[in-house]
Amino acid sequence: MWKLVIADDEPKIRRGIENVLNWDRFGIEIVGQAEDGEIALQIIKEKKPDIILLDINMPFLNGLNLLQKLKEIDNKGIVIIISGYDDFSYAQKALQYNVFDYVLKPVSKKNIEEIIVKVVNKLTENEKENNYLEWVKRQLTENREVLQKTFFSEWFNNKLSDEQVLKEMSFFDIEFGRNIGIMVIKIVEKLNIEISSSNWNIELLEFAIANILKDEFKNLELKYIFNDDKRNIILVSKINDMVWWISVAKEIQTEIYKYLKCNVLIEQASVSNSVLKIKDEYTKIINSVNEKKKCSSMVLLTIKYIEDNYYSNDLSINYISNRLEVTSSYLSKLLKKETGLSFIDYLTKIRIKKAMYIMEDPAIKIYDVADLVGYSNQHYFCRAFKKVVGISPTEYKRGK
Template identity: 30%
Template sequence: MHRMIVADDEPKIRRGLISLHWDEIGVEIVAEASNGKEALELAIEQQPDLMLVDINMPILNGLDLIREIKSLLPECMLVIVSGYDEFSYAKEAFKLNVFDYILKPVNRNELMNTVKRAVDVLDEKRREGTIVQWAEAQVGSGRSELKRQFVSHWLLGRLHQTKMEEEYRVFSMDQYGGGYLLLLRFLEFEKKDAPAFDTGLLSFAVENIAEEIAKSVAECVLVFPLEQGEYGLLLSATDPSVVDTLGQDLKSALRQYLGRHCVVVHQQLGGDAQDLRRAYISLSDVLKQDLELTPLVLFAKSYLEEHYSNHSLSLQEVADQIKVSPAYLSRMIKKETGLTFSDLLTKARIDESLRLMKNPAMRILEISDAAGYSSQHYFSAAFKKLMGVSPNTYRTNRMGDGTWQR
């Protein structure tokens, strides 16, 4: 059994962490601490293999505790717990070589899986008996900075072909074959009251928020920075509807937690490094076309695509977000896209309805409501005008043989 100490200053959370079935993954809790100083004393006494540490504790904070533990017990695996408002602390913790971190509120399954990965690394290290093998196990966990750098450098053309092929195998990149590459680009236009972040902290926040969301739909996830304000996300997920939803969830989360709006595009991958590179080039072209719009129109388009399910979404609401008049925004949208605001909104809603139709359990009325229509009659009329047939006819014709076509 591997020995673990739990350190958290909130008794209720600490008790909850201790109550999990740690024995199922080969872990026993040997001590608990309510502050950093107590945790350090217990670590010296108990010599644990693992520690689960709240990053924000009294007397001796989590960062100082981590520094002390790494100095005294360099092979102890540290998993930290932090909130969205503690990214600066978490960023420093990663510099100190902690194994992983968990966001509050803690998801029990995620926590158990994370500690199990740490246990696997410890077991591998014990079997091989070398620091080299231990480091390779960490690289294989998918959170390695080296792996992020490899993918980023390859996609940006900074890696020689021979080196690329070698590292592609070393990092087991074939696990993403058949999965998806997503590109995320922040919009330059932001409201004046949007929170300010330094570049490093923003990058850290984006990567970790994206990874937390993506873990719910894909076993293998890798998030990495590209050009300034641009990030990549590799997923082993193969269901296009799942990836569509993930893109929307990601945009919403970044807007909610960071006050930033972004564009997200994605493409399915083949099975080798060249396919990955080609997908990146293709998606970059798509982003370039979007970003040829003025920031004002791009912001409006992005806002519309995030809020189309709101039955009452209007030109006035979007204009209020950008602090311009509805008439001016309407003119700019028409000038740059060739479409009216109403056209763009209808397209977003019908696109969503097409995605939802892939679920045979959803009725047309439910699809209509989820796509932003307050009336099935209005939905059917809009659908027929754009697609040429009614929703029911479209669904029957396209899905009758078990296949799906757009």
């Protein structure tokens, strides 16, 4: 039933309205009557009616003042003004408060019935809209994670313009802050000959890796984990500690191997102050992963070992070749042939790339950066950095 309140200072008018229609036929219940504006306000606050029949000229608190009060309490009821001919110009002022309609005294059955039919139709229409909006909200809440993953997938596959991306982020309340990280994890069969020759289930592995990521990054206040259409597992995250972000890839690799006995390629990057550049970094990472996939399993394992241990001062081709049970000369030639870089050049490239990410944090000192990426000598680090980047670490930081 729709709830109706009648507010008029004339008892005869109130009784007339009460008896003029069979209110049950319209699904309406009269829940209160008021003889002045103050009483009407209290009844409306208490009963929260759907329809208010309001005399424009009442004692203590007239119709216009009551409308102002109703606006302040965010009244949702539909207001119909009752007005005499002498009050008609006065009643017109009430239109600024979005009253639904007005009925002139003396109140006739025909006039009020026509208005009530329109009101009930409007209330029914509003109810349908509200029910639909509530359904949409429930769907959004229940499927929010899926919808967000769809958004990122469409973005990374060039299906959205920058304007659409920003609009979607606003819709999902995504606010990464200054530093944003992106990580791509790729399962490569040639790194997993043993498991790929048995019960290889890449979908199950991808699901398990996504769960490991969720657990490893559970303390991050903002993160999104999803799969792209190229069978890559993607993490996009807000970063509070850049040094931790750079070092976490090895931890992830360790956890994946510990629980799944699966080797993966992991590439990561970071972006500062420009969320739209995340997709560009994603594209660069995918290109890098695709290049690595062309390498033999021996070179892939070498690359992985370099990238997992670049921060070690005594990392050498001899150490890696011993682990892979080949000669260092053979491994050096193979690495150079497939990547175009010597062991030292490849190691230097990785160390400088990591250093550039770490220096996204303006507070970190250059000598700390050098130590974090495997250089015990700051001068040697600066020389290597300038050779690769073209400018010194100090100049690079100054330009950030």
